Structure formats: structure tokens, C-alpha cells
Amino acid sequence: MTAAPQLWSLRRDRWIRRIGQNWLVAHAALAFGFLYLPILVLVVYSFNQSRFNAVWKGFTLDWYISLLQGGGSLGLLQREGGGLSGGGIMPALQNSLVVAVVATLLATVLGTLLGIAMERFRFPGRPAVEALIYLPIIIPEITMGVSLLVFFTLVFRLVENLTGWRLNLGLPTVIIGHVAFSISFVAVVVRARLVDLDPVLEEAAMDLGANEWKTLWRVTLPLLWPAIFSGALLAFTLSLDDFVVTFFTSGVGATTLPLFVYGMIKFSVTPAINAISTLMLAASLVLVLSSLAVDRDAVRFG
Amino acid sequence: MDKLAVELVEVFKLFKGPGGTDATAVNGIHLQIQDGEFFSLLGPSGCGKTTTLRMIAGFEQPSRGEIFIHGQPMAGRPPFHRSVNTVFQNYALFPHLTVAQNIAFGLEMDNLPKAQVRRRVGDMLALVRLEGKENAYPRQLSGGQQQRVALARALVKQPEVLLLDEPLGALDLKLRKEMQIELKHMQQQVGITFVFVTHDQEEALTMSDRIAVMHQGNVLQVGSPVDIYERPADAFVAGFIGESNFLAGQVAERNHQEAVVLVDNHLPIRVSLEDALVNIGHAVTLVLRPEKATLHSPGSCTEHCWAGTVEETLYLGTDTRYVVRLTDKSRIVVRNQNLHASDAQNFPPGSPVHVGVHPSALRILAAS
Numbered sequence: 001m002t003a004a005p006q007l008w009s010l011r012r013d014r015w016i017r018r019i020g021q022n023w024l025v026a027h028a029a030l031a032f033g034f035l036y037l038p039i040l041v042l043v044v045y046s047f048n049q050s051r052f053n054a055v056w057k058g059f060t061l062d063w064y065i066s067l068l069q070g071g072g073s074l075g076l077l078q079r080e081g082g083g084l085s086g087g088g089i090m091p092a093l094q095n096s097l098v099v100a101v102v103a104t105l106l107a108t109v110l111g112t113l114l115g116i117a118m119e120r121f122r123f124p125g126r127p128a129v130e131a132l133i134y135l136p137i138i139i140p141e142i143t144m145g146v147s148l149l150v151f152f153t154l155v156f157r158l159v160e161n162l163t164g165w166r167l168n169l170g171l172p173t174v175i176i177g178h179v180a181f182s183i184s185f186v187a188v189v190v191r192a193r194l195v196d197l198d199p200v201l202e203e204a205a206m207d208l209g210a211n212e213w214k215t216l217w218r219v220t221l222p223l224l225w226p227a228i229f230s231g232a233l234l235a236f237t238l239s240l241d242d243f244v245v246t247f248f249t250s251g252v253g254a255t256t257l258p259l260f261v262y263g264m265i266k267f268s269v270t271p272a273i274n275a276i277s278t279l280m281l282a283a284s285l286v287l288v289l290s291s292l293a294v295d296r297d298a299v300r301f302g
Numbered sequence: 303m304d305k306l307a308v309e310l311v312e313v314f315k316l317f318k319g320p321g322g323t324d325a326t327a328v329n330g331i332h333l334q335i336q337d338g339e340f341f342s343l344l345g346p347s348g349c350g351k352t353t354t355l356r357m358i359a360g361f362e363q364p365s366r367g368e369i370f371i372h373g374q375p376m377a378g379r380p381p382f383h384r385s386v387n388t389v390f391q392n393y394a395l396f397p398h399l400t401v402a403q404n405i406a407f408g409l410e411m412d413n414l415p416k417a418q419v420r421r422r423v424g425d426m427l428a429l430v431r432l433e434g435k436e437n438a439y440p441r442q443l444s445g446g447q448q449q450r451v452a453l454a455r456a457l458v459k460q461p462e463v464l465l466l467d468e469p470l471g472a473l474d475l476k477l478r479k480e481m482q483i484e485l486k487h488m489q490q491q492v493g494i495t496f497v498f499v500t501h502d503q504e505e506a507l508t509m510s511d512r513i514a515v516m517h518q519g520n521v522l523q524v525g526s527p528v529d530i531y532e533r534p535a536d537a538f539v540a541g542f543i544g545e546s547n548f549l550a551g552q553v554a555e556r557n558h559q560e561a562v563v564l565v566d567n568h569l570p571i572r573v574s575l576e577d578a579l580v581n582i583g584h585a586v587t588l589v590l591r592p593e594k595a596t597l598h599s600p601g602s603c604t605e606h607c608w609a610g611t612v613e614e615t616l617y618l619g620t621d622t623r624y625v626v627r628l629t630d631k632s633r634i635v636v637r638n639q640n641l642h643a644s645d646a647q648n649f650p651p652g653s654p655v656h657v658g659v660h661p662s663a664l665r666i667l668a669a670s
């Protein structure tokens with residue numbers, strides 16, 4: 001009389017486990033669905049012949065071709081872009097690239113130096129700087145955008161009062177804004193690598209006659225190079241995709257690609273937007289994946 | 303002309319411990335290292351060997367005291383302005399540079415002409431027998447090869463003093479023995495002063511001209527390997543270098559060569575005094591090296607003899623190690639050479655034996 005209940009409880013356990021497993025699988029599938037289905041839809045419809053997203057009419061590359069031609073054959077594109085900045089997609093793309101390249105260069109140099117300083121030098125107030133370095137990563141982007149706008153307005157007024165020069169928002173302010181948040185990301189990536197880097201290598205360099213500067217140049221930086229590169233790619237991706245900070249810091253004529261897309265959407269969603277977004281997605285993916293690959297290569301050194 | 307390569311005068315190093323208390327890593331040591339000497343710092347883990355070496359190299363500043371290299375005071379001088387080079391414990395080879403680039407690094411820092419750099423790197427590769435490996439990266443080398451690159455990288459600078467921090471610590475026993483001989487040979491060849499850190503007493507004994515034994519930040523004794531082994535300055539040195547039996551006793555008589563010591567519960571024993579400063583009535587410790595006592599079957603012992611029973615017999619190949627329990631219950635370790643194949647079976651556990659001790663086999667220490 002003891003065997004039966006045991007068997008029953010065994011069977012019950014197995015059932016619970018099976019339900020549990022299925023539930024987990026379903027849960028994972030749902031989560032992935034939420035994350036990636038919209039993106040999948042976007043990519044698929046960027047190849048749709050129909051002007052409207054809802055109906056599938058057949059495969060076409062027209063939207064991509066029209067983008068390459070500067071949106072010429074799509075009257076819509078030009079008008080919508082014009083609503084914000086008076087330019088087409090090509091000027092927006094150009095702005096985005098200029099901002100991303102300049103901001104990345106600045107943020108990489110400054111962020112690398114900051115990361116090295118955080119890890120290798122003791123200076124008064126270091127704990128405070130250490131907390132501040134994470135701030136741009138954790139505060140809401142909108143806060144960052146608003147505070148930058150307030151800051152620029154203040155500075156402009158000050159400059160005008162002192163010198164009489166009138167300054168306006170534009171690409172330079174967008175670049176400064178992007179540098180402001182990218183520095184932290186670069187610094188964090190560089191620093192993480194530096195933590196793993198045995199300081200004895202730098203001591204060895206000094207032991208062999210290298211002063212601090214040569215040690216930095218010949219040993220520390222070459223060993224950090226993969227992290228610096230991956231930090232730079234991260235900064236580039238963030239800059240290219242950024243909407244919020246750009247929105248607050250760009251004036252007239254400084255429309256970047258994300259701003260341009262937003263301007264278009266305000267009128268109607270056409271497959272041209274899907275095509276732009278798909279291209280941006282592809283570019284981001286390539287950048288992030290190469291940044292990961294560089295970091296993985298770096299493991300061989302350590 | 304000063305003949306000292308390195309001199310440490312009352313050098314202290316304190317580290318800020320947790321809670322702001324200072325921990326003393328090096329406690330006012332004096333060292334005088336001769337030019338061309340193979341000098342070892344020997345001591346257990348944490349005794350301050352690495353800290354001492356790092357102060358000579360310039361990675362740490364002494365909290366107090368002075369360091370001189372060839373008579374020059376080193377205070378405030380950074381590592382890159384000192385004529386010493388270091389072989390680091392785990393080699394610290396530059397992973398992004400090839401073997402040849404690693405070795406050339408120090409010469410390039412001195413801005414030597416390219417042709418000269420190439421020639422000297424070539425010479426070094428030959429010295430450490432790594433020809434053909436110049437384009438390999440450190441990760442592609444075996445431990446022994448990496449060790450030799452580290453050595454070459456430091457030696458190529460022709461430093462006045464070479465500092466080595468447990469350079470053989472990461473090698474397996476066989477390779478370690480080979481490298482010991484190779485390193486000693488190389489030092490004689492290049493004639494550079496070596497300051498060699500190790501916690502392996504056998505390594506220190508076989509390689510060094512002189513050894514400083516360190517313990518808890520202090521230098522307990524400086525001397526040749528024979529000095530250190532045969533005439534240990536105190537019980538710690540006697541216990542750390544090789545194996546020792548310690549016997550407590552009291553001085554009953556003395557003249558200037560010998561003393562008669564009453565070892566607890568035993569017959570008075572005659573001991574050579576050497577440099578020991580002891581007087582009648584002093585409590586002393588006698589140090590007896592296991593290999594300097596001899597085992598005899600009862601009746602055949604002709605020296606000073608203690609009766610006992612064999613408790614443990616351990617066959618070690620060249621010799622046999624016995625633990626003998628004496629009649630007063632104290633234990634004594636004896637090691638005798640196996641001169642004949644049958645020697646190992648002479649005294650199985652349980653055998654009644656006599657332990658023979660010659661006066662010259664004992665080292666007398668003032669009890670601390």
C-alpha cells in the first residue's frame with residue numbers, strides 16, 4: 001500500500017517538471033518575440049512594394065534605391081525632411097557621420113585618459129570623480145539633454161554679454177553633447193581592461209629605462225588598444241543612434257539621421273523609413289559585433 | 303673606489319595596513335653586497351624579500367634609511383634612472399612584443415643606434431640559447447624559454463646589478479635544477495652582481511656566494527652557505543635551513559674552545575664553542591644536524607652516546623632518516639648515509655640503538 005502513492009507522486013513530479021520546462025520555453029519565446037518581432041516586421045516591410053505597411057504586395061528594392069538617390073523619387077521624403085531642417089536624407093546622413101566621427105575621436109581620447117587616470121593614479125577627490133564617471137550612463141537621457149540645453153543657453157548668454165558674439169545651437173553643440181555621454185562609456189570599457197592588466201608590466205618597462213611617458217606609449221596603450229578600439233566603436237554607435245540628446249542640442253540645420261526619421265514619421269510611415277531604419281540597424285549591428293570581436297581577440301594577450 | 307655594489311643602511315618599509323595601522327614589511331635592515339657577488343635573500347613567505355628588492359629597484363621608497371648603488375644614494379631616484387635591472391617573478395614579458403622586441407626594449411629606451419641594438423639582441427639570444435625564437439611571441443614559449451627571455455631582456459642592458467625575484471619559482475623541479483646551474487654559470491660569465499630572492503633554501507645554498515636569511519622583516523644572518531648551514535646564528539636559521547634537532551641545556555664548564563653542557567636528563571656533553579658568547583650557568587640551545595649524529599647498535603657506540611629506540615625509519619635512497627625516541631622521551635632525528643645496500647635494514651622500528659654525537663657536530667646557541 002506504500003508503493004502506489006509513491007508512484008503517483010513520482011508521476012506528478014515529472015508532470016510538474018514538464019509543465020515547468022514548457023512554461024520556461026514559452027516564456028523565453030514570448031520575450032524574444034516582444035524584442036525581435038517588431039524589428040523583423042520592420043525589416044520585412046522595408047522590402048514591400050506597397051506604400052502602406054499593412055498590406056504585403058511583393059518584394060522590391062525600390063525604397064533602398066530611392067534612399068541612395070537622396071529620396072528624389074519620393075516626394076514625401078523631401079517634404080518631410082524639409083519640415084525639420086530643409087535638407088534631404090543625404091545631408092542628414094552626412095551630419096550624423098560628421099558628428100559621430102568627431103565625437104568619437106574626442107570621446108575616445110578623453111575617455112581613455114580618464115580611464116587610465118582612474119585606475120593608475122591616486123589623486124585627491126578620486127572617489128568623487130569615480131562616481132561622476134558613471135553618471136552619464138545611469139541618468140535618464142532626457143535629463144542629460146535638458147541639462148545640456150540649459151548649459152549651452154547659459155554659456156551663450158554669458159559669451160554674448162562679454163563679447164557681443166551671438167552663438168547658436170548647431171553641429172558643434174551636438175558634438176559636445178555626444179562627447180559628454182560617450183566619454184563615460186569609453187572610460188568604463190578602458191578601465192575594465194586596465195584592471196586586468198598587471199601593473200608589473202608597466203614596472204618592467206620603467207625598470208628597462210622607460211619613463212612614465214614612454215611606458216604609457218610603448219606598453220600601456222598598446223595593451224589597451226583593443227579596449228580603446230571597442231570603446232570607440234561603442235561611442236560611434238551611440239552617437240549615430242542618439243535621438244534625445246541630439247534633439248535638445250541641435251539647432252536649425254543640424255538634423256541628424258534619427259531626427260530626420262522622426263520628422264518623417266510625423267507625417268506618415270512609409271517603407272522608406274523602414275529602409276532607413278533597417279540600414280541603421282545593420283550598421284549598428286556591424287559596429288557592435290566588431291567591437292565584441294576586437295575585445296575577444298584581446299583575451300589572447302592578457 | 304667603493305667595492306660595494308649595493309648597500310642598505312638601516313632600511314625600513316612600513317605599509318599602511320587596514321584601519322590605518324602600519325605594518326612593518328622591512329624592519330631596519332643593513333646589507334652590504336659586494337661587486338660581482340651572487341647574493342641571495344632567503345626567507346619564508348612574507349618576510350620582506352620582495353619588498354627589499356623593490357626598494358633597490360626603485361618601485362618602493364624606503365620609509366626610513368638609505369640605499370646606495372655603487373656608492374650613489376638612491377633616494378628619490380625613479381627606476382628608469384637606476385643602473386639595476388629586474389627579472390620578475392612571473393617574467394612580466396610584454397605580450398604584444400616578440401622575443402627580439404622584448405629584449406631590444408631596454409636598449410631602445412637608451413636610444414642606441416639600430417645596428418648596435420640588433421647586434422646586442424643577437425648576442426643575448428645566443429647567450430640564453432634562444433636563436434630561432436626571435437619572432438615568437440611570449441605566449442608561444444614554454445615556461446623555461448620565457449624565463450630565459452626575461453633574463454636576456456634584463457642582462458642586455460648590462461646593468462651593474464641584476465635583481466631576480468624567485469626567477470625559477472614557476473618552473474618544474476627538473477627544469478628548475480637545470481636553470482639553477484645555467485644561471486650560476488651565466489653570472490660567472492657576465493660578472494654582474496646578482497641579488498637573488500628565493501624561499502628555497504637548497505637553491506640558495508647551491509647558487510649563492512653569500513646568503514642573507516630574513517624573517518619577519520629582519521636580517522637574521524648574512525654569510526656563506528657553509529656559514530649559514532654549519533654555524534646558524536639562531537634557532538630560526540637552524541630550523542629554516544635544513545633540518546635540526548634542538549636540545550635545551552645549561553653551561554656547566556667552559557674554556558676558550560669548549561664548554562661542557564648539561565643537556566636535560568642526559569650526561570654532560572662537550573661542545574666546541576667557536577664564536578658563541580656563553581658563560582657558565584647560561585641556558586643554551588644545542589643544534590644537532592641529523593646527518594652529524596650516527597646510529598649504533600648498543601655497545602658499539604664509542605663517542606658520546608644516548609640510548610633510545612627507533613620509532614620510524616624512512617628510506618630516502620642515498621640515506622635513511624630515523625626518528626629515535628630517547629630514554630627521556632624526547633625525540634631526535636638522525637640521517638645516515640646508505641653506504642652498503644643492507645644499511646637501510648640495520649635498524650627497523652623498535653630496535654634499541656645508541657645515538658653517537660661528536661662534540662664538533664653540535665652548534666651551541668645562547669637561548670633566546
Ligand SMILES: Nc1ncnc2c1ncn2[C@@H]1O[C@H](COP(=O)(O)OP(=O)(O)OP(=O)(O)O)[C@@H](O)[C@H]1O
Pocket residue numbers: 317318325326327345346347348349350351352353354501
Ligand atoms: N603594497 C603593499 N601594501 C601592504 N602591505 C604589503 C605590500 N607589499 C607587501 N606587503 C606586506 O609586507 C610583507 C612582506 O611582503 P613581501 O612581498 O616583501 O614578502 P616576500 O618575502 O617577498 O614573500 P613571498 O615569498 O611570499 O613573495 C607582507 O606581510 C606583505 O603583506
Ligand SMILES: [Mg+2]
Pocket residue numbers: 351352353
Ligand atoms: Mg615575494
